[in-house]
Amino acid sequence: MKYLNILSLFAAGSALASSCHQYYECCNNCQVILTDDEGSWGNLNGEWCFIDEKKCVDLVDTCKFEQYGYRCCSHCDVFYTDEMGKWGVENDYWCGIPDSCNASNNAPSENFFDNELYAGPNYIKEIESSIPKLSKELQAKAKNVEKVATAVWLAWEGAPDEVEQHLKAAGTKTVTFILYMIPTRDCNSLASAGGASDLEKYQGYVDKIANTISEYPDTKVVMVIEPDTLGNLITGSTEACKNVHTLHKQALSYAIDVFGNMSNV
Template sequence: MTASKFLLTAALAGVAIAAPVIEERQSSCASQWSQCGGTNWSGATCCTSGNYCSKVNDFYYQCQPGADPSPTDSLPSSTAGGSEPTGTADPTAAPSGNPFSGVNLWANDYYRSEVSTLAIPKLSGAMATAAAKVAEVPSFQWMDSFDHISLMEDTLVDIKKANDAGGNYAGQFVVYDLPDRDCAAAASNGEYSLDNDGANKYKNYIQTIKKIIQNYSDIRMILVIEPDSLANLVTNMDVQKCANAHDAYLELTDYAVKELNLPNVAMYLDAGHAGWLGWPANQGPAAQLFAGVYKNAGKPASLRGLATNVANYNAWDLSSAPPYTQGNSIYDEKAYIHAMAPLLEQNGWPGVKFITDQGRSGKQPTGQKEWGDWCNAKGTGFGTRPSANTGDSLLDAFVWIKPGGESDGTSDTSAARYDYHCGFDDALQPAPEAGTWFQAYFEQLLTNANPSFL
């Protein structure tokens, strides 16, 4: 359902291909923000002057403004920025109870750079001012490929400097690189395949993250584990790719949770949303699956609970059901988590807590025609700001997990990762590749934000 979440901006791009110097009058070169390369791409591979061709992922290269930056190593040294590894967790970094309490959340430079270099230059007046405010909202940083682990360390270097100067910040990250990832969707296929040693490559990915976390054991870290993976095992076993990945998903999720069970870490397994696993027929099997992961991993202390509504649009608490919820009495995330908590306890996971993504849930109802229309839905807006003040004992925090403005998937039917959901009437179009900056979508979120940024 979700997709590779990162766009390497001119300020942060670590991998790029050089664009040849070609005069602008040569119309064969791609214009700014257009595609200029990628797997199976047959179009222009150069950019008009003043732009360079930057690798976003293997499937998509994009013409971005500026000069081609010098390539950098894909993964910095574990002591980047001068910070030294530490052997044991700082007591203030180890969460006791709600990990969102007693700390400030960090607004990472990656998303700030996307907004400042891609969004704001196309805006003016009140919209530009409002966009600058969005850039300062703490959102999760996605490690959706091995190369993007370096962005985690970049952020931790920044947090350490701030904390050494008297701050008290925690980092928020998404672990998202399972082999044959997102088995029921095409838009978000990842870099690893089970047929090409993907399991061992994923274990190396986890070990690399683990070492970085251990090197910054004085910083509290909050992790969301593998969006969409376990939920697909509940509802999509009729999809051959999901059936084939079933055992590997469970084995590797178990591996990730065990290896990342560290003193300064709090983890939340992704648990879909009300419109996915909230249906009566899905709640029981979902609770059995999630509780099974918890027990099979040895009931790790760092596994705090479940994350819901990741990259989706559901409200936290509604007084009436939107028409596209199709008669389900569980039509918001509050009802969903209160339905799931007792079932999880019955299956051997007591005391489960939740977080819910409200980054794109500000406008209700949305423009969705069907509840399962997940791709770049029309009629959405930025929602409730991240906060541990939830007023609900089951909910640890409102969070922004999906970076608002990054595309869910391309509407180009000829693209290798085209998913038909991205071509529906209720999906904003034309849309670029998943993870690529989608200016029109950002502006929609900003215009419809509730509370407003304007």
């Protein structure tokens, strides 16, 4: 790969010989720039360096693709996926994504929405109870639907007591809750009337939920706050809505202030 004249060869041998290559320094990282019949090469202070694959075993990992004559990728960037697995590209050649990448991809993400989302057990039970009634083709599709993440509604008086069971079940997954208990909910319309009896009760409701969430700092939470009310503040032109605008603004401000100051929400 490298073409050196005799003088430079001797100079390299005396000045640059290292434990991993006769003429080049060892790289201090595992980022591959070029691969040839000698191995993998990187860059060190603007000069070629040789990558010690023994030290980079976690990145230059063994993988099932080697049995098909392909190298393992030294990175985890997936370019293509087929029935054989996940593929990347390195130096204009296909390479197989190593198993260590799959393990790291299953780790919880710091991003709330990149992280795996929680599917509530009640939703899963409903899907499972419906599967026997479906055709074989639809049963397979229903099994896939069963894995779809769902939000947990907090819309009745006892809902705060159910928060902990969802946080426990979720572990490091992201749980989505929908807070739906504001006083005079939906301007007391017939379809979804209800909610807490007054502002003080609502604040206690919010506090109880927040206190439980604070006990599970490793579980990420997305809190959707009063979806009907936010719309009604803008479009609710009836007297029933106008009469509760101030109350609703106070309740929303309280909930946003409480949950907005929690690091895992």
